[in-house]
Amino acid sequence: MPVALDGTDLAILAALVEDGRMTNAALAARVGVAESTSAYRVRALRESGVITSINARLDLGALGHPIHAIIRVRLGSHNREHVYNLYDKLVDVPGALTVLHVGGNDDFLMHVAVATPGELRDLILEHVTVHPVVRQTETQLVFEVRDGRGVLHR
Amino acid sequence: MPVALDGTDLAILAALVEDGRMTNAALAARVGVAESTSAYRVRALRESGVITSINARLDLGALGHPIHAIIRVRLGSHNREHVYNLYDKLVDVPGALTVLHVGGNDDFLMHVAVATPGELRDLILEHVTVHPVVRQTETQLVFEVRDGRGVLHR
DNA sequence: TTTGAAATAAATGCTAG
DNA sequence: CTAGCATTTATTTCAAA
Numbered sequence: 613m614p615v616a617l618d619g620t621d622l623a624i625l626a627a628l629v630e631d632g633r634m635t636n637a638a639l640a641a642r643v644g645v646a647e648s649t650s651a652y653r654v655r656a657l658r659e660s661g662v663i664t665s666i667n668a669r670l671d672l673g674a675l676g677h678p679i680h681a682i683i684r685v686r687l688g689s690h691n692r693e694h695v696y697n698l699y700d701k702l703v704d705v706p707g708a709l710t711v712l713h714v715g716g717n718d719d720f721l722m723h724v725a726v727a728t729p730g731e732l733r734d735l736i737l738e739h740v741t742v743h744p745v746v747r748q749t750e751t752q753l754v755f756e757v758r759d760g761r762g763v764l765h766r
Numbered sequence: 767m768p769v770a771l772d773g774t775d776l777a778i779l780a781a782l783v784e785d786g787r788m789t790n791a792a793l794a795a796r797v798g799v800a801e802s803t804s805a806y807r808v809r810a811l812r813e814s815g816v817i818t819s820i821n822a823r824l825d826l827g828a829l830g831h832p833i834h835a836i837i838r839v840r841l842g843s844h845n846r847e848h849v850y851n852l853y854d855k856l857v858d859v860p861g862a863l864t865v866l867h868v869g870g871n872d873d874f875l876m877h878v879a880v881a882t883p884g885e886l887r888d889l890i891l892e893h894v895t896v897h898p899v900v901r902q903t904e905t906q907l908v909f910e911v912r913d914g915r916g917v918l919h920r
Numbered sequence: 921t922t923t924g925a926a927a928t929a930a931a932t933g934c935t936a937g
Numbered sequence: 938c939t940a941g942c943a944t945t946t947a948t949t950t951c952a953a954a
Contacts (some may be wrong), residue, residue, distance in 0.1 A: 615828045625829075628822035631904075632786050637947060646923050651948070661827045664927095666820065668782035670917075674816045675779075676916045682868060682875065699912070708914025714836060715904035721836065723866075725917055743776045752870035758853070760862025762825075763831045763879055791930060800940045805931070807938095 615660055620645060624653055625662070626764045641756040644744055676706065676727040680754035681732055683741060685720040688747035705739040769814055774799060778807055779816070780918045786820040786853065831879040834908035837888055839874040839894060842901035849873070852899055859893040
């Protein structure tokens with residue numbers, strides 16, 4: 613799945629990762645091409661799937677969900693159907709931010725945001741351990757989340 | 767830190783989380799207000815920090831980083847200075863997507879994307895375990911990442 | 921692929937309710 | 938806080954290189 617990307621593409625990607633709402637005019641000026649060119653490149657990057665989406669990110673604390681946790685989920689059966697079905701359900705849990713399917717001691721890692729500790733408990737009891745295929749969960753409180761520098765290092 | 771948000775605000779947030787590049791005209795039509803009103807609301811949501819940023823999301827596989835992993839980092843000392851200094855360094859590791867500071871058995875969870883297994887090994891050796899305060903790491907391969915439904919459930 | 925310039929579309933500023 | 942309208946700004950289209 614690797615796509616051929618030149619320096620202009622990488623500059624566009626870096627700019628849009630930083631500010632996804634940058635105007636095309638500003639983008640063109642920043643990467644040094646005509647506006648029609650940057651518009652063309654951005655469209656190509658979206659159509660080819662290199663840019664998967666452009667989304668707003670929210671302050672979940674301001675939205676009343678200040679408590680973040682990681683829930684490590686271990687299964688009792690690794691039957692393919694069971695695993696995939698559970699994945700679909702975990703992704704659909706209210707408050708689930710991201711769900712990773714991983715190898716190793718755990719099967720899934722859920723990053724969740726909730727309003728209160730009680731809500732976290734209920735989330736786990738009502739939406740995670742309620743599934744018979746879940747054998748064990750382990751929950752870690754998240755103190756802080758920070759974005760890393762990503763893969764666009766130059 | 768909770769902010770008073772009405773239904774219009776929540777509808778705007780949901781729309782921009784889905785498509786952060788939606789035009790203001792489309793947003794106004796979707797939430798049922800005048801364009802000048804939705805523009806005003808969006809600006810207020812950004813200025814109040816409810817919308818923290820709008821960013822492009824990339825297909826890291828297409829960018830040549832198809833391998834994702836979670837690196838669980840445990841420290842030998844929990845001196846405040848050590849912890850904060852290390853956090854700064856982990857966030858700055860090339861390929862680091864997100865770094866969580868957590869409570870429990872681990873101290874940090876790093877979500878990283880790399881090109882090859884060898885690169886993952888080098889990342890850990892050169893950027894993580896190289897710090898004397900790091901006592902142990904444990905690495906889990908990530909099979910798949912999916913977004914959850916988030917906190918805007920209605 | 922890239923570009924400039926024209927045509928279309930959208931955002932902003934201003935006024936008032 | 939909301940809306941309508943005029944002005945300014947941005948995006949899209951397209952023929953040409």
